[in-house]
Amino acid sequence: MLTKIGEMKDQRKRPQKKTLGIVLGVLIMALTRLGSLNCLEQIGRTKLLKRMTEEEPASADTVGRTMSLLNNDDLRRINRDIYSRMKRNKALKPMVENMFVLIIDGHETTASYKRRCRECLERKMETKEGEKTQYYHRNVIGMLKCRDFTIVLDVEEQRKGEDEVAAATRLLKRIIRNYPKAFKVIIADGLYARGKFFKFAIRQKKEVIAVLKDERRELMQDAKGLFEGRKPDHVYKEKRREVKCWDMEEFETWETLGRKVRVVRTIEETTVTRQNGKREEINRSEWYWVSTITRERLGTEELVKLGHSRWAIENNGFNELVTYWRADHVYKHNQSAINAFWLIIMIAYNLFHAFIRLNIKPQLRERHTKLYFLLKITAELFFNEGNLNIDSP
Numbered sequence: 569m570l571t572k573i574g575e576m577k578d579q580r581k582r583p584q585k586k587t588l589g590i591v592l593g594v595l596i597m598a599l600t601r602l603g604s605l606n607c608l609e610q611i612g613r614t615k616l617l618k619r620m621t622e623e624e625p626a627s628a629d630t631v632g633r634t635m636s637l638l639n640n641d642d643l644r645r646i647n648r649d650i651y652s653r654m655k656r657n658k659a660l661k662p663m664v665e666n667m668f669v670l671i672i673d674g675h676e677t678t679a680s681y682k683r684r685c686r687e688c689l690e691r692k693m694e695t696k697e698g699e700k701t702q703y704y705h706r707n708v709i710g711m712l713k714c715r716d717f718t719i720v721l722d723v724e725e726q727r728k729g730e731d732e733v734a735a736a737t738r739l740l741k742r743i744i745r746n747y748p749k750a751f752k753v754i755i756a757d758g759l760y761a762r763g764k765f766f767k768f769a770i771r772q773k774k775e776v777i778a779v780l781k782d783e784r785r786e787l788m789q790d791a792k793g794l795f796e797g798r799k800p801d802h803v804y805k806e807k808r809r810e811v812k813c814w815d816m817e818e819f820e821t822w823e824t825l826g827r828k829v830r831v832v833r834t835i836e837e838t839t840v841t842r843q844n845g846k847r848e849e850i851n852r853s854e855w856y857w858v859s860t861i862t863r864e865r866l867g868t869e870e871l872v873k874l875g876h877s878r879w880a881i882e883n884n885g886f887n888e889l890v891t892y893w894r895a896d897h898v899y900k901h902n903q904s905a906i907n908a909f910w911l912i913i914m915i916a917y918n919l920f921h922a923f924i925r926l927n928i929k930p931q932l933r934e935r936h937t938k939l940y941f942l943l944k945i946t947a948e949l950f951f952n953e954g955n956l957n958i959d960s961p
Contacts, residue, residue, distance in 0.1 A: 598916035632900035661715035679704035687903035763824030
């Protein structure tokens with residue numbers, strides 16, 4: 569990986585600091601969760617970064633400017649190399665039925681009424697002072713969901729004049745080009761239940777599972793009418809949750825798609841304990857999914873589990889990246905720089921999860937949280953001058 573970082577170039581005309589040192593510094597900043605370029609500038613004076621780059625550290629302004637001038641495809645190639653190594657080491661296991669799934673979703677990274685750049689999206693907001701223009705950035709992430717952990721593959725920004733699905737389609741084109749055999753199924757929320765998006769996935773020979781929740785759709789109304797008053801096709805229990813499933817194929821009422829689809833409905837009852845174990849309640853939820861996968865290829869229960877795995881992009885994706893990896897911090901208010909920082913944070917995220925999954929014994933993983941290992945890595949890097957010894961108790 570160091571070789572690939574060393575080969576990276578940026579568009580500065582007369583650089584006084586090497587790209588290698590700047591990118592390595594940002595990667596260390598991500599791994600140690602420093603959270604700001606000013607902190608990076610301070611720790612750059614330690615022996616760790618000087619020994620790795622063999623030069624004095626760059627200033628915060630130089631780091632920000634360089635990140636806005638990087639070729640982000642170079643960072644994507646580094647991330648793809650991490651995936652390839654894990655694949656060769658047989659560290660990636662499919663979730664169900666030998667199927668790897670890609671989960672896609674959008675995320676708003678920043679919003680402000682004053683701070684803006686040329687690539688900012690705009691919207692009108694009602695405030696106490698009246699209507700104001702809010703400036704914000706939004707991106708779409710593609711995450712590979714495996715049995716034991718997740719890998720963040722790529723990110724794409726939403727541009728002016730387009731919606732999230734258009735950005736996701738552009739992202740998928742690049743992911744399919746860079747990871748052609750990495751996944752077979754695309755999982756998304758109800759926003760992606762559109763004929764144009766499904767047609768694109770079908771042309772790429774990918775299957776789709778999307779939440780179906782638009783009451784106005786003829787497909788939704790047709791499914792509700794056929795499922796009403798009919799006994800469940802399948803019932804299963806999972807810990808304190810009972811799931812009743814209705815599963816039908818051959819729906820033809822999605823005219824904009826022009827092909828038959830499958831619709832699955834579930835009613836899920838989960839027993840929860842309230843007030844220190846003195847009272848139990850049952851939470852009830854209802855879900856609909858539309859899919860191109862036939863029942864012969866994927867059973868009802870497996871499809872429901874895949875459909876619910878979409879929450880992984882919230883729990884293991886956005887929440888963890890934002891909470892523990894400070895991905896939403898605007899290090900440089902420039903769209904190219906925002907993407908570059910996100911890509912480096914993704915590399916750090918993937919390296920960290922690969923490391924604790926492949927290099928740390930299961931007993932030690934069960935004893936400690938992820939935060940413990942993150943703090944351990946930070947301490948080992950800075951206080952032991954980069955000699956990482958994560959297995960010590």
